[in-house]
Amino acid sequence: MSVAPPLLAVEGLTKSYGGIHAVRGVSFSLQAGEILALIGPNGAGKSTCFDMLNGQNKPDSGDVRLRGEEITGRKPREVWRLGVGRTFQITATFATMTVRENVQVALISHGKQLFNLFGSAPKFDRGEAGRLLELVGMGGYADRPCGELAYGDLKRLELAVALANQPKLLLMDEPTAGMAPRERVDLMRLTARIAREKSIGVLFTEHDMDVVFEHADRIIVLNRGTLIAEGSPAEVRGNPQVQAVYLGEGLVYDARHREGAST
Amino acid sequence: MAFYVVQFLTGLASAASLFLVASGLSIIFGVTRIVNFAHGAFYMIGAYVAFTLTERLSGAFGFWGSIVLAALAVALIGVIVEMVLLRRIYHAPELFQLLATFGLTLMVEDLVVLIWGPDDLVGRRAPGFKGAIDFFGQNIPSYDLFLIVLGPVVLGILWLLFQRTRWGVLVRAATQDRDMVAALGVNQKWLFTSVFAVGVFLAALGGALQIPRDAVHHAMDLRIIVEVFVVVVIGGLGSIVGAFVAAVLVSELNAFGILIFPKISIILVFLVMAVVLIVRPWGLFGKPEAAARKTPGLTVNPWRPLTSNERLASLAALAIAATLPLFAGNYALTVGSEIAIFVIFAVSLHFLMSVGGLASFGHAAYFGLGAYGIAFLAKMAGLPMIVCLLLGPLLGCLGAAVFGFFAVQLSGVYFAMLTLAFAQIVWSIAFQWVNVTGGDNGILGLWPSSWAASPSHFYWLALGVAALVTIALRAMVFSPFGYALRATRDSVLRSEAIGINAKRIQWTAFVIAGTTAGIGGALFAYLKGSVFPDNLGISLSVDALVMVLLGGVETVSGAVIGAIVYKALNIWLVSQTDLSKLVLGGFIMLIVVVFPKGIVGMLEMLAQRRRKSSPPGSPLLAKPIESAE
Numbered sequence: 001m002s003v004a005p006p007l008l009a010v011e012g013l014t015k016s017y018g019g020i021h022a023v024r025g026v027s028f029s030l031q032a033g034e035i036l037a038l039i040g041p042n043g044a045g046k047s048t049c050f051d052m053l054n055g056q057n058k059p060d061s062g063d064v065r066l067r068g069e070e071i072t073g074r075k076p077r078e079v080w081r082l083g084v085g086r087t088f089q090i091t092a093t094f095a096t097m098t099v100r101e102n103v104q105v106a107l108i109s110h111g112k113q114l115f116n117l118f119g120s121a122p123k124f125d126r127g128e129a130g131r132l133l134e135l136v137g138m139g140g141y142a143d144r145p146c147g148e149l150a151y152g153d154l155k156r157l158e159l160a161v162a163l164a165n166q167p168k169l170l171l172m173d174e175p176t177a178g179m180a181p182r183e184r185v186d187l188m189r190l191t192a193r194i195a196r197e198k199s200i201g202v203l204f205t206e207h208d209m210d211v212v213f214e215h216a217d218r219i220i221v222l223n224r225g226t227l228i229a230e231g232s233p234a235e236v237r238g239n240p241q242v243q244a245v246y247l248g249e250g251l252v253y254d255a256r257h258r259e260g261a262s263t
Numbered sequence: 264m265a266f267y268v269v270q271f272l273t274g275l276a277s278a279a280s281l282f283l284v285a286s287g288l289s290i291i292f293g294v295t296r297i298v299n300f301a302h303g304a305f306y307m308i309g310a311y312v313a314f315t316l317t318e319r320l321s322g323a324f325g326f327w328g329s330i331v332l333a334a335l336a337v338a339l340i341g342v343i344v345e346m347v348l349l350r351r352i353y354h355a356p357e358l359f360q361l362l363a364t365f366g367l368t369l370m371v372e373d374l375v376v377l378i379w380g381p382d383d384l385v386g387r388r389a390p391g392f393k394g395a396i397d398f399f400g401q402n403i404p405s406y407d408l409f410l411i412v413l414g415p416v417v418l419g420i421l422w423l424l425f426q427r428t429r430w431g432v433l434v435r436a437a438t439q440d441r442d443m444v445a446a447l448g449v450n451q452k453w454l455f456t457s458v459f460a461v462g463v464f465l466a467a468l469g470g471a472l473q474i475p476r477d478a479v480h481h482a483m484d485l486r487i488i489v490e491v492f493v494v495v496v497i498g499g500l501g502s503i504v505g506a507f508v509a510a511v512l513v514s515e516l517n518a519f520g521i522l523i524f525p526k527i528s529i530i531l532v533f534l535v536m537a538v539v540l541i542v543r544p545w546g547l548f549g550k551p552e553a554a555a556r557k558t559p560g561l562t563v564n565p566w567r568p569l570t571s572n573e574r575l576a577s578l579a580a581l582a583i584a585a586t587l588p589l590f591a592g593n594y595a596l597t598v599g600s601e602i603a604i605f606v607i608f609a610v611s612l613h614f615l616m617s618v619g620g621l622a623s624f625g626h627a628a629y630f631g632l633g634a635y636g637i638a639f640l641a642k643m644a645g646l647p648m649i650v651c652l653l654l655g656p657l658l659g660c661l662g663a664a665v666f667g668f669f670a671v672q673l674s675g676v677y678f679a680m681l682t683l684a685f686a687q688i689v690w691s692i693a694f695q696w697v698n699v700t701g702g703d704n705g706i707l708g709l710w711p712s713s714w715a716a717s718p719s720h721f722y723w724l725a726l727g728v729a730a731l732v733t734i735a736l737r738a739m740v741f742s743p744f745g746y747a748l749r750a751t752r753d754s755v756l757r758s759e760a761i762g763i764n765a766k767r768i769q770w771t772a773f774v775i776a777g778t779t780a781g782i783g784g785a786l787f788a789y790l791k792g793s794v795f796p797d798n799l800g801i802s803l804s805v806d807a808l809v810m811v812l813l814g815g816v817e818t819v820s821g822a823v824i825g826a827i828v829y830k831a832l833n834i835w836l837v838s839q840t841d842l843s844k845l846v847l848g849g850f851i852m853l854i855v856v857v858f859p860k861g862i863v864g865m866l867e868m869l870a871q872r873r874r875k876s877s878p879p880g881s882p883l884l885a886k887p888i889e890s891a892e
Contacts, residue, residue, distance in 0.1 A: 095753050114763060115747075
């Protein structure tokens, strides 16, 4: 009997910086169309974990598989070509180019036209660029220089750029950081809708618990580099260990104490 | 054996001055991020002022007092320059400060001749250090021994200054993160001025201390500035200890290079610099730099292809330029050809610098390689002109492919320095490989074929090629490749995250720019009828930078205007006045302060302002448009 491998399978991911174990033996998986939240307090290793998924950072050990294919330690641009889009905690966009041009660059790359010296880029896939921008609600901003955008709009632009190669998997590092509460809800609803429609798997990190519990299908919790809980929002919410290290601020000291005793 | 020891000590003595100047440059760069091209000029003024003072003031105290007094006086000049000039342009686009300080250097070169005359001046010997010491039959000037001791002493004083004083702590903090220091309430204006003053003081002291060893002359600034760049890069930008070690290393390489490898003595230091940059770009004692914070709200007009009206206007301008032979004489046509060639050169650098964000300090290398390519093909292979013109630039292409591969591994100021090192390597080869290149005598007698021999024909050829090159490069800006290149300039992180191999894109751009520069160089060889090492020298590289910045680095094709204005002005000034550098330098500084966006950038800004005043395209109106769609 052959079971299709999960969209993303992470096995025993480990990374240390000097003596600091940023990520220790983290394993989880993600199905197509599923929205998985990775949460944990500051310094839990979320970003390190994230960076190792798309090759921004190399793990010391462990492996990452995309639909069964090993992608551990591949370069970000190679991982992207396999259908993994990503947004950054601090937005990374092309500041001197217009909003549309930002999307067009991604489309050019997707169409493997990067070394086309004499074609017309302003006309390149203009329709598709427009559609992507409409999709994220940025259609009216297409001709604006990207450097002028408000932060929330940059986040939406990043999402459009990440969608340009019709990804199978979206990695979103704190997608709603720096946004107004209303914008957060809008963006996550949008993301969820796109994920369902196109059957894209989404992994995101987030500090805003309202966003997490409302939109995630499943949640994994990281603390000091180790995975301490996994389950549906309700399960995670009820997990006493999670409450101790993460939600119950007053109990944090106690929890650390206990963990220290057990090791 | 004794001979080698003496040679070693001479090297150490030379290192002292070099260290003083380099540490000053390093400190200034660390805090203000200004690559102070005028640092050599301050060194030179220090020497001249010290010469005058030592002539006036007598006695031992007079001499030593004069040295210190000269350095203080020049530091005061530095303070004035910082307050009047640099303060206005700290927020200008990167490298604009380089342009301003280059303008200052030009002015100083003429001013020095105006005040002290063109002849070499031989200064007094230092009281107490007039003799030489016998070392197993070899003579060591006792002044050299004094300098050998002085270097480490100054290093120690600087170390104490930086470790033990409040000012030193601020300087070190600002070197790491000047935005943070400003946010902590430190008066940045004062800090920058004082740092600049100290840096200039060190440069001037270095110059003043040289007068008992070397004659004072008006070209000593350029000679030292290149060496100082090398020292600072090898040692690590912002590191004082690094500057000391590298100064010793470079001086010893110079001292022994001549003995051991006389054929490649000049190349040696640049080879070391290139290797250091490739292996350890932040220098032997520097620290890898954290990415600089990008200024938010970067105001760049979105680039767009020309409208049909603008296209017509450009064609009309070209057509008018093409009528020049109908009414102008041969001299004007030769000047016109030269300007057209420099347009080619400037747009090639502009493509790399503005579109790719890679400011090359050694772009002349590829221009010169194109010229030498012609010389080899025409003189040695005896090929006809048309074949030479097609094949000659390939040498530029080849050079760019090899050097560019290494250069694009770096970015920012390290990229600039590595391209400078490569250009100096090529220059050294042209200079020292006399059998092949003719060395300083160059290669003469390159004449165009009869179809291009007359000034009007050659002018049309140069103009046509310049127009084609400009159009082709402009088309590339708006090609998919051009977008990818701009993407790597704006954010390497994002580029790599959407599948772009940033280094390969940049490398390709480097090769395109190098080949294009080679085309310019090839035409230049035929225009002049000869090729010299100067065709790939540092001053030509700086000319290209000036032309690009003058036109406007944030524009699509500003370099065309920059090249025309700069070259025309340059040629006209040289014919009109002996003080052309003074006027040109002043003009450059004026442009930098008054029009920091360059000539074309300023015109665009005015045009945009006029457009904005009619229908306000304010961000507030964008929302309704969005919902309407």
